[in-house]
Amino acid sequence: MxxxxxxxxxxxxxxxxxxxxxxxxxxxxxxIEPPSDFRFGDLASGxxxxxxxxxxKPPRKIAEELVAKLGDVxxxxxxxxxxxxxxxxxxxxxxxxxxxxxxRREGPSYGRSDVRRGCRVLVEHTxxxxxxxxxxxxxxxAAIGDSxxxxxxxxxxxxxxxxxxxxxxxxxxxxxxxxxWRRYELQGTPFRREIRGVDDEGRPAAWLAAEIxxxxxxxxxxxxxxxxxxxxxxxxxxxPVTLGACGRFGRDVLLAEIRRDLEDFRVAFDRWSSQEAxxxxxxxADLVEKLKARGLTFEKDGAVWLLSRDYGDTDDxxxxxxxxxxxxxxxxxxxxxxxxxxxxxxxxxxxGPDHHAHVLGMRVALKMLGLLKEPDVMxxxxxxxxxxxxxxxxxxxxxxxxxCRLLKDGQEVKMGKRLASYVTLRELMEEVGxxxxxxxxxxxxxxxxxxxxxxxxxxxxxxxxxxxVQYAHARIASVLRKAVDKGLLRPxxxxxxxxxxPFEADALGAEETLLIRxxxxxxxxxxxxxxxxxxxxxxxxxxxxxxxxxxxxTAGKKDPSKRxxxxxxxxxxxxxxxxxxxxxxxxxxMGLIGVEAPERMESVAAExxxxx
RNA sequence: GCCCCCGUAGCUCAAAAGGACAGAGCACCGGAUUUCUAAUCCGGUGGUUGCAGGUUCGAUUCCUGCCGGGGGUACCA
Numbered sequence: 033m034x035x036x037x038x039x040x041x042x043x044x045x046x047x048x049x050x051x052x053x054x055x056x057x058x059x060x061x062x063x064i065e066p067p068s069d070f071r072f073g074d075l076a077s078g079x080x081x082x083x084x085x086x087x088x089k090p091p092r093k094i095a096e097e098l099v100a101k102l103g104d105v106x107x108x109x110x111x112x113x114x115x116x117x118x119x120x121x122x123x124x125x126x127x128x129x130x131x132x133x134x135x136r137r138e139g140p141s142y143g144r145s146d147v148r149r150g151c152r153v154l155v156e157h158t159x160x161x162x163x164x165x166x167x168x169x170x171x172x173x174a175a176i177g178d179s180x181x182x183x184x185x186x187x188x189x190x191x192x193x194x195x196x197x198x199x200x201x202x203x204x205x206x207x208x209x210x211x212x213w214r215r216y217e218l219q220g221t222p223f224r225r226e227i228r229g230v231d232d233e234g235r236p237a238a239w240l241a242a243e244i245x246x247x248x249x250x251x252x253x254x255x256x257x258x259x260x261x262x263x264x265x266x267x268x269x270x271x272p273v274t275l276g277a278c279g280r281f282g283r284d285v286l287l288a289e290i291r292r293d294l295e296d297f298r299v300a301f302d303r304w305s306s307q308e309a310x311x312x313x314x315x316x317a318d319l320v321e322k323l324k325a326r327g328l329t330f331e332k333d334g335a336v337w338l339l340s341r342d343y344g345d346t347d348d349x350x351x352x353x354x355x356x357x358x359x360x361x362x363x364x365x366x367x368x369x370x371x372x373x374x375x376x377x378x379x380x381x382x383x384g385p386d387h388h389a390h391v392l393g394m395r396v397a398l399k400m401l402g403l404l405k406e407p408d409v410m411x412x413x414x415x416x417x418x419x420x421x422x423x424x425x426x427x428x429x430x431x432x433x434x435x436c437r438l439l440k441d442g443q444e445v446k447m448g449k450r451l452a453s454y455v456t457l458r459e460l461m462e463e464v465g466x467x468x469x470x471x472x473x474x475x476x477x478x479x480x481x482x483x484x485x486x487x488x489x490x491x492x493x494x495x496x497x498x499x500x501v502q503y504a505h506a507r508i509a510s511v512l513r514k515a516v517d518k519g520l521l522r523p524x525x526x527x528x529x530x531x532x533x534p535f536e537a538d539a540l541g542a543e544e545t546l547l548i549r550x551x552x553x554x555x556x557x558x559x560x561x562x563x564x565x566x567x568x569x570x571x572x573x574x575x576x577x578x579x580x581x582x583x584x585x586t587a588g589k590k591d592p593s594k595r596x597x598x599x600x601x602x603x604x605x606x607x608x609x610x611x612x613x614x615x616x617x618x619x620x621x622m623g624l625i626g627v628e629a630p631e632r633m634e635s636v637a638a639e640x641x642x643x644x
Numbered sequence: 645g646c647c648c649c650c651g652u653a654g655c656u657c658a659a660a661a662g663g664a665c666a667g668a669g670c671a672c673c674g675g676a677u678u679u680c681u682a683a684u685c686c687g688g689u690g691g692u693u694g695c696a697g698g699u700u701c702g703a704u705u706c707c708u709g710c711c712g713g714g715g716g717u718a719c720c721a
Contacts, residue, residue: 061661068664078663084701091701115664116702161721203721255720335719346647346717353719360721388648389716434649435715476657479649481714483656488670492683495670503683511680518680560660572658575668586685589677597680633683 035107036075036556039121040064043077046101051087055079064121066556070549073112073120074127080117091117128548129537135551135613139528142620143554148188148562154371155181157382158294159196162287163207164259169384171297171457172482173433175473177382178299179567179625180431186624187562192376195294195301196367199283200308201360207286208279210257214266215273216244225253261286293457297466298626307363310370316358319366320351328400338397345396361390365397368428372403380565381430382478391430398428431565436473436482445486464489467627471498474625475571492633497575501618502630504578507585508615509631511596515608520597529619529631530612531605539606543584543594547610550580551617558624570624577621581614 040063044055055063060082067076080095087094095113102111109124123131135142157177160170177193185191198204217223223240230237241250265282294301310316320336323329328339334354341348351362371379383391398404405427438445438455445455460469468489475497476482494500512531515521525533540548553573561569588595596607619629 058661065660068659068667072664076664081663081701118664198721201721206721333719337719350719355719357719359719364721385649385715387716387721392647432649432715480657481650485656488656494683494685496683497669499683500669503681507681507684514680556660564660569660572660579668582684583686585680586676586682589679589682589685595680633681 035121035123035127036064038107039075039105042102042105043079043098043119046098047079047083050097050101051083053083053086066549066553067118067120070546072114072118073110074123074549074552075121077119077121078117080113080119084117095119123549125537125540128540128545129535131548131552132535132609132613135616136527136530136532136609139530139616140620140623142617143558144186144188145555145559146188150190151188151378152190152192152376153184153378153380154192154194154376155184155380155382156194156196156371158299159198160290161198161203162283162290163203163257164286165261166290166293166457168436168438168455168457168460168484169433171460171469172436172473173382173384174294174297174299174457175470175626176431176433176478176567178297179470179474179570180380180382180565182624182626183558183561183567183570186558189562192302193300194303194305194371197287197304197306197308199287199306200311201358201363204279204283205275206251206255207257207282208275208277209251209255210262211266211269211278211282212249212273212275213240213251213256214263215269215278216242216249218263218266226250293461297457297461298470305367305370307367310367311358311363315370316363316366319369320358320362323351323400338400340393340396340400343396343400345393349393361393361397365394365401368394368398369401369403378427379429381428382433383430385432385434388432391432394430395426395428404428429565431478434479434481436484439483439485439487441487460486467502468496468498470626471501471571474567477566477568497571498627499633500582501574501578501622502627503633504581505615505618505622505629506631506633508581508611508618511585511611512608512615515597518597520604521608528616530616531608532612533605533609535605535609536602537606539602540610541603543587544607544610547580547584547614550577551614553577554617554621557621567625570621574618574621574625577614577618581611581618584611 043063047053047055060079063079064075064077067073080098081091083089083094084091092113095117099111099113099119105111105121107123107127108121110122112120112122114120138144155177157180158166158170158174160166166174181191181193213223221242221244223242226239226241227236228239238253239250240253240256241248243249262282265285266278268285269278269281291304320329323338324336329351330337330339330348335350336352337348338351339348349361350359352358368379395404438460457469464472464486472484472489473482488496489498490496492499509529512521512526512529515531516523521531521533525531557569557573561567585596592598596604596611598604598607622629
């Protein structure tokens with residue numbers, strides 16, 4: 033039974049009868065939502081306040097009339113009018129009990145909804161160039177992208193995840209040159225530094241050059257990859273060592289490393305899309321031809337330009353440079369066409385802040401190709417059937433994943449000079465663990481810059497949210513173990529780590545009610561997180577449910593009658609069922625952000641110090 | 645110049661689609677433990693939500709202007 037929907041429909045029906053007003057109109061939304069404080073009740077409606085002007089009556093009076101009309105509502109034990117005119121719904125014990133049962137029974141599926149079944153959304157994220165190891169900025173993208181995919185799946189979307197591999201072009205050429213340069217260096221070839229001309233920003237350009245077997249080899253310094261990993265690659269390039277071989281070798285090794293890092297970070301992709309394959313298959317050339325044929329391009333200074341200004345861009349953009357090479361955006365547009373062509377209804381991309389300026393360009397290009405669906409077109413499909421009407425969304429959305437600063441002992445961890453690279457994701461994983469890393473990366477809104485406090489992530493205290501949440505789960509597990517030890521439960525009473533036996537709803541008390549109200553918010557949280565494309569809401573849910581539980585269990589310290597394992601079997605079973613439901617909900621929600629739910633917490637202090 | 649994001653407690657951040665007294669954590673002060681793992685909890689101090697207008701029954705939230713901070717603005721990717 034879905035109380036939210038049930039109660040909402042009751043409100044709608046009553047208002048229609050009383051005043052012939054359709055409360056489903058967006059201006060009355062949200063019709064029903066969790067109250068600001070769960071002490072008010074299970075769900076609340078502020079609709080009376082929004083009706084005040086239409087009905088020319090004080091909100092409280094409207095609320096009272098509406099409540100009188102509602103009469104007895106299924107699942108509710110009481111409906112109050114409070115404050116300026118809020119209507120508070122208080123669930124009956126049977127309804128609370130069924131929530132407890134649902135969480136225990138559904139486990140990993142708890143909080144899932146199916147209203148969006150059939151909508152196919154493709155999440156592309158991370159997509160780091162295979163020219164170096166993943167660093168923490170990629171880590172944040174990966175954590176958010178993967179969590180978002182899990183959340184969308186839980187919210188009922190059919191979800192795909194992709195990593196776009198820039199495995200050809202300038203970057204790979206520069207990678208190859210960098211490796212070859214190191215290779216020559218290792219062989220003792222002397223390089224000289226020359227200042228020649230200016231770079232694009234008007235500064236003197238420095239080049240490294242050498243004569244090798246009578247031929248000149250040179251590379252502009254700013255294009256060099258200088259990390260130590262380049263030297264390692266240079267040592268390992270198989271013969272014959274050519275520029276192309278170096279690029280391909282480096283790319284393949286680094287891509288394999290990226291895949292391994294992501295796998296260890298619990299980030300899975302359904303598909304790795306190769307730019308090289310796309311170009312080889314002719315998709316990019318076809319795109320340019322198609323645009324030309326439709327008269328959407330022009331030629332100037334030997335380059336092919338897109339008439340993007342006519343479609344809302346700030347400038348016309350180059351598709352094919354005068355040297356015949358594509359700009360970065362041309363294969364990128366082709367790739368997005370490809371994604372739509374493979375049947376996805378909606379594309380969500382996660383990009384770094386340095387790509388911010390390209391959002392508009394991509395939107396415009398898709399619009400020119402007739403692939404972009406404007407908000408109103410999407411709205412009909414998405415709104416229908418959902419409990420919370422959607423903000424109309426385009427079928428192409430970009431999330432800019434903001435910068436992430438690493439802090440250690442209150443100081444920013446700067447770029448490692450010797451390595452000439454940022455702190456790698458691998459190093460971060462090894463230092464703070466996958467759970468803490470993923471939780472911290474997802475904790476803040478995607479478009480807010482994040483300060484990642486490594487000292488805090490390692491601390492095993494309440495101020496570290498990931499430990500706080502995991503500890504709540506482990507504490508429940510501990511109580512359940514205790515119940516077995518004391519002979520109060522048998523192993524056969526358990527299913528998936530929770531007490532699966534029956535309990536009497538009448539035994540539920542005020543403390544459990546509060547706990548269950550917090551727990552019941554998962555479905556709504558997932559719905560909202562999917563709607564807003566914001567997995568940080570899952571962290572907020574986890575933290576507040578964990579806090580509610582920590583409060584609940586600690587209350588039993590002062591007052592033994594509030595303990596879970598009390599003598600009264602009826603109360604005890606009710607409490608075991610309630611906390612088991614919380615345990616299941618915590619585990620499910622942690623799963624949505626890729627964090628493990630431990631059965632017991634082991635103190636770091638008890639373990640031998642890991643020396644590096 | 646233009647575009648985007650952000651200004652909330654001393655610090656880091658919340659505030660659900662415009663609603664209940666703007667909430668947490670840290671820090672500071674004071675309490676609770678013969679434990680269901682205190683890795684916890686409770687209480688207290690702390691706010692003109694950058695400034696000025698506007699819309700509204702109601703604004704941290706929406707609109708306008710200003711001040712301050714960050715990012716972006718390639719025939720690089």
